[in-house]
Amino acid sequence: MHEMTGGADPVLRVSGLRKTYGVVRAVDDVSFTLDKGRSLGVVGESGSGKTTTARIIVGLEHADTGQVAVAGRDRTESRRHGRAERLRRAREVQMVFQDPFLSLDPRIPVGTALRETLRLHFPRRDGAARVAELLDQVGLGERAAAALPRELSGGQRQRVAIARALAVEPAVLVLDEAVAALDVSVQAQILNLLADIREQTGIGYLFITHDLGVVRCVTDDVVVMWRGAIVERGPTERVLAAPEHPYTRLLLDSVPRPGWDPGRVAADRRALASTAAPSPSSPDHRKS
Amino acid sequence: MSAATHVLEIDGLTLRLPRTARPVLDGVDLTVGASEIVALVGESGSGKSMTLRTALGLLPRQAAVGGSVRVAGEDVLTMTPARLRDLRAGTASMIFQDPRAAINPLRRLGDFLTESARINGGAGGERAVVRARHLLAAVGLTDRVLSQYPHELSGGMLQRIMIASALMNDPGLLLCDEPTTALDVTTQAEIVALLADLRNTFGTGMLFVTHDLGLAAAISDRVFVMYAGRIVEHGPAGSLFGAPRHPYTAALLDSTPRLEAPSERLAAIPGQPPDLRAPLSGCPFAARCAYAIERCRAERPEPENGVACHRAGELVLATVREGDRPRA
Secondary structure: OOOOOOOOOOOEEEEEEEEEEOOEEEEEEEEEEEOOOOEEEEEOOOOOOHHHHHHHHHOOOOOOEEEEEEOOEEOOOOOOOOHHHHHHHHHHEEEEOOOHHHHOOOOOOHHHHHHHHHHHHOOOOOHHHHHHHHHHHOOOOHHHHHOOHHHOOHHHHHHHHHHHHHHOOOOEEEEEOOOOOOOHHHHHHHHHHHHHHHHHHOOEEEEEEOOHHHHHHHOOEEEEEEOOEEEEEEEHHHHHHOOOOHHHHHHHHOOOOOOOOHHHHHHHHHHHHOOOOOOOOOOOOOOO | OOHHHEEEEEEEEEEEOOOOOOOOEEEEEEEEEOOOEEEEEOOOOOOHHHHHHHOOOOOOOOOEEEEEEEEOOEEHHHOOHHHHHHHHHHHEEEEOOOHHHHOOOOOOHHHHHHHHHHHHHOOOHHHHHHHHHHHHHHOOOOHHHHHOOHHHOOHHHHHHHHHHHHOOOOOOEEEEEOOOOOOOHHHHHHHHHHHHHHHHHHOOEEEEEEOOHHHHHHHOOEEEEEEOOEEEEEEEHHHHHHOOOOHHHHHHHHHOOOOOOOOOOOOOOOOOOOOOOOOOOOOOOHHHOOOOOHHHHHOOOOOEOOEOOOOOOOOOOOOHHHOOOOOO
8 A cells, every 4th residue: 555544634734735936846746644643754855845845834935836734724825914813823833943053042041932932822821830841841951941042952952942843732843854963862862752742742743854764763654755746655664665766766775884885876866867857656656 | 004004193182172171182093094994983072073173283273282193104283384284285185064165156166176286286277177177077077167166066066076176186195074964865875986986096095074873884994983082982894883892882873763773762872972161080971871880980991902991891782773782
């Protein structure tokens, strides 16, 4: 079975997204679904369209055509920019970026930043208790509340970014290369933390990454993007163990390991680059 | 191996900076032979890039340095500025992580490639251009790029230009500081294949700094593992990753997400690397080590047979890949 198990009411449904910049088709008819509490990986190299797709889902870009629905509710249709509408959309999907240092205000202590987010979205709730709870949830002590971003390590800053995203209780968390800048020992801590949070809250993850080891570790399903289009999709275990599209195979062969032959990978890459533009995969298309 | 065949020989290198409680580099010993690829791995702040830079005499201001760094037999730390300039122009060269940051965006790539030869070589531009064409072919680019500007090329192509430029004066030692970290994995494979080819063609010795253990295992002959400014373990790539002897090496391998491992919790290393502002006593890894005993916290382990661990003789460190390592 190749089609991703689309549940009755997926928490996130993306259908027919297209986005062009001039003559470049950055996103070319991208469709997928994410069920509640599942984790979907989006892999591909730079320029494959994975980050543009993520930015459209979050609302940082507009698609030329296509739909993004969270819990059955269309996000792309409404172009209203009212404050209440904007806040409501923000509570559906949150995003964690690669570099937490750029997404945190350097002059604002961590606790204050979290409380500000909470006050904006939940003006009537007790902020202080929730800040303590959020910090605890991401494995930071209460002492971290008084710290400025520069006083924290890279891993701790990424924990803060995750806490702030979780503060609004989103249904979907989009993680765009969120562990790529971390050292492996800290990266493992954050990946374990994300697994725990998903288990506790039933939040859905859209995990954008170029690291297939990370995909193997934290996702249930995966879509592979190449030149703006999805060329392969399926359960992560199946796609990594028995890739069907030549580009997926190239990605897998590119991962360094003992006995690795980078020369062959380079030759395969040139061969693939010279082929015509890909047609979006049909699930039943099997190369033997 | 005798000293004569080493293109780089670092001996007891110590480097202190003001307002730090411990040395940034603390007794580093490391060698690179001709035609050898040596990987230096470790986490951010472990001192691996700093070690690499000392080989070109690139030291932070106010650094207090001890020990010796010999490139082709000559100590870099005691060189005159003129001699250092010759070293950087000829004997040793460096490839940085981000080629876009290292190449002048306003100059044509032909100028960039031949600049150093025109300034230092004396032989003049003609020969430099011939050499540049030859090297461009070696890195898989055409002469066309000579008249192009950096913005016209992709990151992978620019990194090839960096490599060509590093080889212009036929260096015996190539220093690579995370040369593929900013590139896509498929591009990384091309660059690594290229470096391996160049090693075979030109006999260049390479010191390759990376935090990617898989990459280090795949490309290098020998590996040095660095933690808190010290070499904690070194050895041939195969045996070091197949049967690590230092708990830090084993823990690093265990915390790396793998393609072939089952998708379950990773064995993360608790805590963080030691801060430069705090003094260190005993083994720098003791606070995070599952095997630490009282002696580890009190007494600094000296390297012995390639590993600096008090318990190296008694521990049997299987990695998760073998599946029988107890989880913390």
